[in-house]
Amino acid sequence: MSREREVVEACPTELFIGGKWVATERTFPVEDPATGTTLCDVADASPADGKAALDAAVAAQADWAATPPRERGEILRRAYELMTERADDLALLMTLEMGKPVAESKGEIAYAADFFRWFAEEAVRIDGGYQIAPNGTSRFLVMRQPVGPCLLITPWNFPTAMGARKIGPAVAAGCTMVIKPAAQTPLSMLKLAELLTEAGLPAGVLNVVTTQDSGGVMEPLIRDGRARKLSFTGSTAVGRKLLEQASDQVLRTSMELGGNAPLLVFADADLDKAVDGTMLAKMRNGGEACTAANRIYVQSSVMDAFAAKLTSRMAALKVGRGTEDGVDVGPLIDGTQRDKVADLVADAIAQGARPLTGGSVAEGNGYFYRPTVLADVPESARLQKEEIFGPVAPLTPFETEDDAVRMANDTEFGLVSYVFTKDLGRALRISERLEAGMIGLNQGIVSNPAAPFGGVKHSGLGREGGTVGIDEYLEVKYVAVNVD
Known part of the structure; x- marks a missing residue:
């Protein structure tokens, strides 16, 4: 058996819901864009499968939010180490389903792993505040808490890095997730879910739904009301539609959209x-x-x-x-x-x-x-x-x-x-x-996990990465304290 076939056959092809791999009645093919041939078939989620994934994320949210930040950070650190150890196989899998040269895929794996390393360190730095009211009669406490279950939608061009850039801060902040990768490149995300489970991520914290019917599966979840955050990377045209849907439940949104x-x-x-x-x-x-x-x-x-x-x-x-x-x-x-x-x-x-x-x-x-x-x-x-x-x-x-x-x-x-x-x-x-939102001054690459990534105008809302990246997954709560 060729190494390419071994890598593909070692990758999960079912949905990942509540810590279990779940088969579906329907499947769809994943194509090698260099040859036009089918690599394998993966699960094609229905709206009911999407709802089951959200159910799992909601059920896991309270316990996950209560998990000590150090434990959340250690899981991300272990995931970073596993990705680094297995970079060759992860890169080959990505190349087979996406097409980029293996050397570039290895670069993406390193970049993606660095998001886990960065947010492993940010997990223990979620801060708050204490302040005396201007009139001296009370005290202000400020705390930052997980926003809640998140819906994450990732594109096909950087199938591992775009997932890690969203999963990293969500895990660090204490949020559970339902993630839908692009139909062209689902394998990299399924493999990443398997790796995170091995790193110790509890059941239900990360749920993966693969589907050809993105709108049919995700729109009901966006309008459901139990998810409290939507993060999307993709085209501006699709981003506009998702913003309209998110407005129904006034969801927190992060949008990394088109560029020119x-x-x-x-x-x-x-x-x-x-x-x-x-x-x-x-x-x-x-x-x-x-x-x-x-x-x-x-x-x-x-x-x-x-x-x-x-x-x-x-x-x-x-x-x-x-x-x-x-x-x-x-x-x-x-x-x-x-x-x-x-x-x-x-x-x-x-x-x-x-x-x-x-x-x-x-x-x-x-x-x-x-x-x-x-x-x-x-x-x-x-x-x-x-x-x-x-x-x-x-x-x-x-x-x-x-x-x-x-x-x-x-x-x-x-x-x-x-x-x-x-x-x-x-x-x-x-x-x-x-x-x-970003300037490359005498250099041709701006992306870095330690820097805030994002744009202005129709290129999106919010920032991913850097010290502000975790803010997108936290809500600010103010407590007024009477000290008389």
């Missing part, structure tokens, strides 16, 4: 470092990331030099199945995403953009698209407004600092922006003026 990140390269930048940073910002996860640099604006005086260097790097990338040696870029997640990328590129070319490399679907099986650089992309092109989610780098020249800021901010999104310049004054001015 601008990347600005000024004439005084170190072009080699700017190209390095652009490759990271653009090609991490093959461009299938909400943080991906989708609109690359380069000061006109250095455009030709920058374009030549970037094109050389992009053209040299090896495209192929993520399990193969030397592969830099894997497949897109499915045919729908590949066709969307092709349509966006075709629209830009029709409006005058010039392909410097790539610009077409790759031949062969699977959902591959060639790494692409487009020059002279007009502001009217659809990919200036729509999230690409693919290996396409559109280049647009600018003349002045004001022009760069105007074009960068001309979007409904505001997740992250990237700036490359040696001028400290300009760096600070631009960082203040850009409408984004």
